[in-house]
Amino acid sequence: xxxxxxxxxxxxxxxxxxxxxxxxxxxxxxxxxxxxxxxxxxxxxxxxxxxxxxxxxxxxxxxxxxxxxxxxxxxxxxxxxxxxxxxxxxxxxxxxxxxxxxxxxxxxxxxxxxxxxxxxxxxxxxxxxxxxxxxxxxxxxxxxxxxxxxxxxxxxxxxxxxxxxxxxxxxxxxxxxxxxxxxxxxxxxxxxxxxxxxxxxxxxxxxxxxxxxxxxxxxxxxxxxxxxxxxxxxxxxxxxxxxxxxxxxxxxxxxxxxxxxxxxxxxxxxxxxxxxxxxxxxxxxxxxxxxxxxxxxxxxxxxxxxxxxxxxxxxxxxxxxxxxxxxxxxxxxxxxxxxxxxxxxxxxxxxxxxxxxxxxxxxxxxxxxxxxxxxxxxxxxxxxxxxxxxxxxxxxxxxxxxxxxxxxxxxxxxxxxxxxxxxxxxxxxxxxxxxxxxxxxxxxxxxxxxxxxxxxxxxxxxxxxxxxxxxxxxxxxxxxxxxxxxxxxxxxxxxxxxxxxxxxxxxxxxxxxxxxxxxxxxxxxxxxxxxxxxxxxxxxxxxxxxxxxxxxxxxxxxxxxxxxxxxxxxxxxxxxxxxxxxxxxxxxxxxxxx
Numbered sequence: 001x002x003x004x005x006x007x008x009x010x011x012x013x014x015x016x017x018x019x020x021x022x023x024x025x026x027x028x029x030x031x032x033x034x035x036x037x038x039x040x041x042x043x044x045x046x047x048x049x050x051x052x053x054x055x056x057x058x059x060x061x062x063x064x065x066x067x068x069x070x071x072x073x074x075x076x077x078x079x080x081x082x083x084x085x086x087x088x089x090x091x092x093x094x095x096x097x098x099x100x101x102x103x104x105x106x107x108x109x110x111x112x113x114x115x116x117x118x119x120x121x122x123x124x125x126x127x128x129x130x131x132x133x134x135x136x137x138x139x140x141x142x143x144x145x146x147x148x149x150x151x152x153x154x155x156x157x158x159x160x161x162x163x164x165x166x167x168x169x170x171x172x173x174x175x176x177x178x179x180x181x182x183x184x185x186x187x188x189x190x191x192x193x194x195x196x197x198x199x200x201x202x203x204x205x206x207x208x209x210x211x212x213x214x215x216x217x218x219x220x221x222x223x224x225x226x227x228x229x230x231x232x233x234x235x236x237x238x239x240x241x242x243x244x245x246x247x248x249x250x251x252x253x254x255x256x257x258x259x260x261x262x263x264x265x266x267x268x269x270x271x272x273x274x275x276x277x278x279x280x281x282x283x284x285x286x287x288x289x290x291x292x293x294x295x296x297x298x299x300x301x302x303x304x305x306x307x308x309x310x311x312x313x314x315x316x317x318x319x320x321x322x323x324x325x326x327x328x329x330x331x332x333x334x335x336x337x338x339x340x341x342x343x344x345x346x347x348x349x350x351x352x353x354x355x356x357x358x359x360x361x362x363x364x365x366x367x368x369x370x371x372x373x374x375x376x377x378x379x380x381x382x383x384x385x386x387x388x389x390x391x392x393x394x395x396x397x398x399x400x401x402x403x404x405x406x407x408x409x410x411x412x413x414x415x416x417x418x419x420x421x422x423x424x425x426x427x428x429x430x431x432x433x434x435x436x437x438x439x440x441x442x443x444x445x446x447x448x449x450x451x452x453x454x455x456x457x458x459x460x461x462x463x464x465x466x467x468x469x470x471x472x473x474x475x476x477x478x479x480x481x482x483x484x485x486x487x488x489x490x491x492x493x494x495x496x497x498x499x500x501x502x503x504x505x506x507x508x509x510x511x512x513x514x515x516x517x518x519x520x521x522x523x524x525x526x527x528x529x530x531x532x533x534x535x536x537x538x539x540x541x542x543x544x545x546x547x548x549x550x551x552x553x554x555x556x557x558x559x560x561x562x563x564x565x566x567x568x569x570x571x572x573x574x575x576x577x578x579x580x581x582x583x584x585x586x587x588x589x590x591x592x593x594x
Contacts, residue, residue: 133356205389237326270393278351417571438593538562
C-alpha cells in the first residue's frame with residue numbers, strides 16, 4: 001500500500017521519507033484499463049453563469065485583464081505582446097541581430113516574425129523554431145532557456161539573445177504558455193495577460209494548426225471526428241468511429257497475419273482546450289458496429305455535418321467523418337457493447353495530456369496496432385471562454401523498420417487515489433514499483449492533478465531519476481542508454497515514486513481558502529465524496545462538522561460570515577480531485593532476464 005507523510009505547511013527531507021517502511025502489497029489492476037482511468041474524468045459541468053455547489057468554476061473569461069488594463073498598455077493578442085515584450089525589448093529585432101540582417105536566417109520584425117517562426121524548420125537543429133503545443137521541441141524556446149539556465153538546457157549554437165542579458169523567467173513562461181496554447185497568431189491565450197502586464201482581448205477558443213500526415217508509405221494518420229465543447233464548460237466524452245488503413249501499409253510493416261502493423265513512433269496534436277485525448281481500440285466485433293448502445297451514427301464536420309451515415313463506408317460523409325454521438329463518461333468505461341456486463345472492452349493505443357506530444361520508442365523497440373476496427377475516442381476538455389468550440393485532434397503512427405524488442409509500458413495504478421491531505425496541510429505520498437529482471441528503462445513521467453506540486457522518482461540507493469513541478473505539462477525523462485535492472489534482488493530493481501500534495505497552504509505557510517479543496521467547487525465523485533471538515537470562510541481553518549455547519553465558522557458569534565466548505569483531498573476523476581501515477585517505458589533484454 002502507499003505510504004503517506006503529512007506536513008502542516010512545512011517541508012519533508014528525503015531522509016525522513018526513506019525512514020518509512022517499504023510497501024509490501026500491491027493492488028492488482030487490469031492493465032487494459034490503465035490509461036483510461038488515468039484519463040482524469042469529467043465533472044460533466046456546463047456553467048456559463050457561475051458554479052453552484054458540486055461543480056467546478058467554468059465561468060467564461062469574458063473580461064480583459066483589469067489590473068493590467070489600468071496600467072494603460074494593451075495588445076491585440078498574446079503574440080503581439082510577445083513581439084514587443086520579448087523580441088523587441090530584448091534587442092532581438094535590432095538590425096544586426098534578427099532584424100534585416102536575419103541572423104541564422106531568422107528575421108523577427110513584426111511584419112514577418114510569426115510566419116518565420118511557427119512550424120518553420122530551424123537552421124541549427126532538426127527542430128521547428130516553434131512547434132505548436134510543445135515548447136520542449138521548439139528551438140526558439142530552448143535557445144532562450146539555455147541562456148537563462150545553461151545548467152539545465154543545451155542547444156546547438158549560441159543561446160539567445162546573443163551578447164545580451166537573458167530573458168526573465170516570466171518572459172520564458174509567457175512564451176511557454178503561448179506555445180502550449182497552440183501558438184496562435186491573433187488570439188489571446190488564457191493566463192498570458194499577467195505576464196505581459198497588459199490588457200488583452202477576451203480569450204476565444206484556439207483551433208490548433210492541423211498535424212501534417214506522415215508521407216505515404218512511412219505512417220498513417222487517425223483523425224478525430226470533431227465534437228462540440230460548449231462555452232463555459234468541462235466535459236469528458238466517449239464516442240466511436242470505424243477505420244481501415246490496410247491499403248496504406250506496405251507489406252514489410254505487417255505481421256504474418258496481416259492484421260497488425262508495426263510502429264515505433266506516435267505523434268498527437270489536439271486543440272489546447274484539451275485536458276487529455278486517449279484513442280482506444282475496441283474489442284467489439286465489426287458485425288456489432290450497429291449495436292443499440294452506440295446510438296445513431298452521423299457525419300461530424302464537412303458539408304454533410306449532422307446527416308446519418310454508414311459507419312463502414314469511409315466515404316459516406318465526404319469531407320467529414322462518420323461517428324457516434326459523444327456520451328459523457330469516465331474514460332470509456334461501460335461505453336458501447338461490453339459483453340453483457342459492466343467493464344472494459346477496449347485497450348488504449350495512443351493519447352496525450354498535452355496539445356502536442358510525440359512518443360519515440362527506444363531504437364529497436366516496437367509496438368503493434370490493428371489495421372482496422374472500431375475506435376473509441378476519449379476526450380476531456382475545458383472551455384473557459386464565452387464561445388462554443390469544435391474540438392479537433394490527429395494522431396500519427398510511424399512504421400517501425402527496426403524491430404528487436406516488444407515495447408513494455410509502466411502504468412502503476414496501485415496507489416491511484418491515495419492522496420488525502422487534510423485541509424490547509426501538505427502531504428507526501430510514496431509508493432514502490434518493482435521492475436522485472438532484465439528490464440531496460442528508457443522513459444519516465446508522472447501524472448497528478450493541480451494540487452500535486454512536486455513528483456519525484458528515486459532508486460533504493462537514493463539516486464534521483466526524475467523530478468517534476470508542473471502537473472499539467474509533466475517532464476518526460478529519457479535515458480540513453482537505458483538503465484539496466486539485472487539484479488536478482490528486487491530491492492535493486494525498485495522505483496520509489498513520491499508526490500507532494502498541497503491542499504491550501506499559501507507560500508508563507510498560512511491557510512489559503514482559494515487553493516484548498518472545497519465542496520462548493522468539487523464535483524461529487526463516486527470514488528471519494530468531498531466532505532467538509534474545516535472552515536473556508538470566516539474563521540478560516542477552524543474545524544467544522546460538515547455541510548450546513550456554517551455558524552461554527554463565523555468569525556465571531558452571529559457574524560454570519562462562516563462557510564464550512566474545506567475538504568481533505570479526495571481521489572477522483574475531475575481536476576478538483578487527485579491522482580497519483582507512475583508512467584514509463586522499458587523493454588526486456590532476454591539474456592539478462594530471470
